[in-house]
């Protein structure tokens with residue numbers, strides 16, 4: 580482009596120089612000037628169009644609105660076909676974490692979908708029990724039909740850098756589902772969980788875990804409740820094995836506020852029919868979190884009765900501590916935004 584412009588200008592000057600005529604100079608200026616302007620205009624318009632197309636194509640999967648599917652309410656009866664052959668299958672998708680970021684809720688919501696089969700417990704095969712061997716892992720798999728998607732949930736996978744390679748070698752096409760949340764709230768949730776597990780015994784206050792020597796001087800960055808919130812760092816090993824399009828990231832905050840929207844996108848990502856819709860959600864007894872209603876099992880409890888096991892009362896944390904945590908996490912959240920392209924709006 581630049582070369583064409585330079586050639587045109589040089590040719591114009593050359594013509595004038597050779598012939599020495601002012602009339603020729605005017606004609607040349609007019610002619611090449613207009614060509615130059617047209618090229619600059621064309622260049623701007625085309626570049627703007629290419630850039631905007633690039634932006635749309637690079638939108639993260641989690642932020643894509645999909646309007647192709649409408650809920651298919653006949654799907655329950657259709658898939659309750661006792662003759663559909665099923666056999667144990669390795670997972671097609673993994674909910675890898677982050678701990679305390681809605682992993683149980685999202686698995687529960689997916690679980691009502693007739694195209695989804697959940698592995699029924701946290702197996703910890705890829706982080707703790709790998710030496711048990713693949714046959715042990717296979718023996719823990721649920722039976723599923725060919726059209727169904729088998730999903731395993733193990734929220735400790737995300738922060739273990741050795742896991743992505745092992746999952747990749749088992750299934751390079753695996754779909755990875757990751758829930759994230761304001762890392763400060765996540766750390767408080769983890770602390771609240773630890774405190775609850777102490778079962779009434781004395782438990783150190785949050786600040787004594789979060790700061791070295793308990794005063795607000797230096798943060799104890801190695802405390803897992805803070806470490807697990809360094810999402811950008813923990814995501815790197817996953818991106819070494821799995822392309823971005825195989826990764827679905829959702830915000831736990833969205834799962835609470837707009838569960839149907841998150842589920843809509845998740846169904847598109849998993850390439851299953853649009854079945855779970857807003858009609859499936861109701862507020863639970865306390866009103867804090869939404870619950871899913873399963874038309875095939877009307878007796879079903881919220882989060883299969885485990886809601887109380889994961890949702891615990893948070894302690895009140897002083898403003899000064901929150902301020903220090905904001906300073907600590909700000910850069911990490913920015914890095915995470917740059918890697919994923921998602922705006923989180925936390926800090």
Ligand SMILES: Nc1ncnc2c1ncn2[C@@H]1O[C@H](COP(=O)(O)OS(=O)(=O)O)[C@@H](OP(=O)(O)O)[C@H]1O
Nearest residue numbers: 678679680681682683684768835868869889890891
């Ligand atoms: N619908 C619904 N019901 C219950 N909880 C919900 C829901 N949606 C999101 N969340 C958020 O999930 C947080 C618990 O996350 P996990 O299930 O990943 O916890 S765990 O790691 O398995 O212990 C839990 O954390 P807390 O707020 O600390 O209780 C919730 O914020």
